[in-house]
Amino acid sequence: MDTEEFVIRQISVFSENKPGRLAAMARALQEEQVNILAFSIAEAGEFGVVRALVDQPDKAYKKLSGMGFVVSFTEVIGVKMRDEPGGLYEVARILGEAKINIEYSYAYSGKEMAVLILRVDNTREAIKQIRAHGGEMARIPSGPSPVKGR
Amino acid sequence: MFWEPKIETMPVEDLHRLQYRLLKSLVYRLYSFSEFYHRRMEDAGVHPDDIRVLADVKKLPFMFKRDLRDSYPDKIFTATPEELVRYHVSSGTTGKPTVVGYTANDLENWTVSLARALTSIGLTSRDVVQVSYGYGLFTGGLGLHYGAERIGATVIPASVGNTERQIELMQDLRATAIACTPSYLLHMGEVAEKMGISIPKDTQLRVGILGAEPWSERMRNRMQEWLGIRAYDIFGTSELSGPLFTECSAQKGFHVWGDFALTEIVDPETGEPVAPGEKGELTMTVLQKEALPIVRFRLGDVTEMDEGVCACGRTHPRVMRITGRVDDMLIIRGINVFPSQIEHALMSIPQVGKHFMIEVDRKMELDTLLVRVEVAPEAFSDKITDLMRLKAMVAGKLRSVLNVNADVELAEPGTLPRFEGKAKRVVDRRTL
Ligand SMILES: [Zn+2]
Numbered sequence: 001m002d003t004e005e006f007v008i009r010q011i012s013v014f015s016e017n018k019p020g021r022l023a024a025m026a027r028a029l030q031e032e033q034v035n036i037l038a039f040s041i042a043e044a045g046e047f048g049v050v051r052a053l054v055d056q057p058d059k060a061y062k063k064l065s066g067m068g069f070v071v072s073f074t075e076v077i078g079v080k081m082r083d084e085p086g087g088l089y090e091v092a093r094i095l096g097e098a099k100i101n102i103e104y105s106y107a108y109s110g111k112e113m114a115v116l117i118l119r120v121d122n123t124r125e126a127i128k129q130i131r132a133h134g135g136e137m138a139r140i141p142s143g144p145s146p147v148k149g150r
Numbered sequence: 151m152f153w154e155p156k157i158e159t160m161p162v163e164d165l166h167r168l169q170y171r172l173l174k175s176l177v178y179r180l181y182s183f184s185e186f187y188h189r190r191m192e193d194a195g196v197h198p199d200d201i202r203v204l205a206d207v208k209k210l211p212f213m214f215k216r217d218l219r220d221s222y223p224d225k226i227f228t229a230t231p232e233e234l235v236r237y238h239v240s241s242g243t244t245g246k247p248t249v250v251g252y253t254a255n256d257l258e259n260w261t262v263s264l265a266r267a268l269t270s271i272g273l274t275s276r277d278v279v280q281v282s283y284g285y286g287l288f289t290g291g292l293g294l295h296y297g298a299e300r301i302g303a304t305v306i307p308a309s310v311g312n313t314e315r316q317i318e319l320m321q322d323l324r325a326t327a328i329a330c331t332p333s334y335l336l337h338m339g340e341v342a343e344k345m346g347i348s349i350p351k352d353t354q355l356r357v358g359i360l361g362a363e364p365w366s367e368r369m370r371n372r373m374q375e376w377l378g379i380r381a382y383d384i385f386g387t388s389e390l391s392g393p394l395f396t397e398c399s400a401q402k403g404f405h406v407w408g409d410f411a412l413t414e415i416v417d418p419e420t421g422e423p424v425a426p427g428e429k430g431e432l433t434m435t436v437l438q439k440e441a442l443p444i445v446r447f448r449l450g451d452v453t454e455m456d457e458g459v460c461a462c463g464r465t466h467p468r469v470m471r472i473t474g475r476v477d478d479m480l481i482i483r484g485i486n487v488f489p490s491q492i493e494h495a496l497m498s499i500p501q502v503g504k505h506f507m508i509e510v511d512r513k514m515e516l517d518t519l520l521v522r523v524e525v526a527p528e529a530f531s532d533k534i535t536d537l538m539r540l541k542a543m544v545a546g547k548l549r550s551v552l553n554v555n556a557d558v559e560l561a562e563p564g565t566l567p568r569f570e571g572k573a574k575r576v577v578d579r580r581t582l
Pocket residue numbers: 398399400405460461462463464
């Protein structure tokens with residue numbers, strides 16, 4: 001069972017809530033021909049954090065930090081959601097029983113089905129637990145992980 | 151090591167008694183012989199007989215920089231041409247310069263003050279002191295020159311400029327101490343490295359006597375580590391005679407010799423004394439000055455005073471490092487706030503950069519203080535809770551330093567304004 005192939009590298013960007021910041025990010029990635037697969041924005045007053053899954057995270061990181069943005073890589077996981085009620089509860093229950101905390105989550109509509117993106121406090125253990133309980137992990141190509149063993 | 155052990159370690163009560171005697175005779179002398187002070191005291195309704203205890207000094211009127219400018223060149227002088235032996239002139243950044251005259255006694259007191267100070271940082275007749283302050287109308291060069299000679303040290307009167315030659319002289323003449331501005335010493339360190347000379351390894355330098363411009367504890371640590379020296383703050387202005395006081399080897403504020411000067415820290419708004427240990431405006435009365443008397447002179451510098459006996463054994467009060475200028479002061483909900491306090495607090499928080507902006511507003515009759523800081527890239531977490539915790543931590547730190555609530559906003563690195571020269575970090579939108 002290879003856990004590593006299910007670790008997804010998300011890029012996270014610190015952004016002030018000023019008009020045009022999100023557009024500037026999107027335009028820059030488009031110019032670099034980086035595809036945005038999924039993204040979410042978490043706001044907190046004067047600032048927010050933009051989280052995105054892209055097909056070329058390293059290229060995106062280089063471009064955005066070159067523009068002066070504060071960018072970091074974060075490890076997240078994706079769980080495929082069956083089109084039936086109770087799917088989200090099921091994931092939360094599995095992780096809860098394994099004493100793994102969910103830091104945040106957001107949804108991503110994949111080609112075949114919806115995927116729940118999660119940041120948890122123990123990525124590898126979460127993958128093992130979800131798979132052991134019959135959950136299906138999404139593979140999102142995001143290059144080799146630079147932060148092993150977190 | 152003491153230059154005048156009896157005086158430097160005299161019991162505090164004796165020192166206060168001595169200060170009172172000196173103040174009393176100063177006031178009588180000025181009331182009788184100085185037109186300027188006579189008029190000032192009449193206007194304030196105070197007679198020399200009203201000075202009955204040392205604390206009565208606060209009955210005397212204040213004196214400001216503008217009083218000296220208005221009396222250009224020598225209207226306040228109380229010495230005769232026969233008694234005057236020297237002039238120094240400070241080039242004011244605004245308006246007219248200030249002329250300071252000296253009698254032989256004034257020069258003697260200035261020199262003794264520095265002899266005590268240099269001894270307190272461990273310099274002796276075996277030392278070689280390179281004086282890299284300007285010689286001439288500016289007081290720095292000649293002041294340090296005579297102070298160092300008085301303790302028997304060997305002086306290299308290098309003055310400013312020609313840095314490469316200064317470094318050669320430092321090496322060849324085995325200078326153990328240098329007196330200059332902190333920025334000039336940093337410059338020397340860089341030039342020396344370019345010349346392939348390591349100041350810690352290739353010279354005998356062990357002491358820096360640094361002043362004439364503001365510097366920080368952080369700069370001190372950097373210089374001490376990089377140059378292998380002990381760096382001491384020196385304080386004085388031309389109105390007081392020149393550089394007069396330094397920190398002692400304890401590096402906890404500079405000793406103001408109580409027999410030369412009476413120090414007060416006052417609230418810049420009300421002129422009332424602040425509580426012990428609180429920040430306010432440095433105010434000095436020079437007790438033994440003949441040519442240009444200085445009484446309750448408001449220096450415009452923000453600092454605090456410690457009257458406790460120092461670890462070095464000296465009983466004379468210590469004035470802490472100058473942290474700002476009164477002109478920069480803000481009053482938020484009745485509390486004095488200095489941008490330098492905010493700068494200082496932020497320096498101790500590595501998660502935010504050193505650039506900041508202060509925005510003051512009035513909402514519903516209440517002053518609001520907003521401090522905007524930049525998130526350091528290393529401190530960025532993509533968890534909102536971590537960022538909110540960082541904000542709360544910065545706000546808590548500011549509250550404990552300022553005694554007033556401040557809102558904190560996080561900004562992207564590199565987005566707050568950068569300033570060359572004098573920073574304009576305060577935006578005050580209050581309309582009163
Ligand atoms: Zn001391």
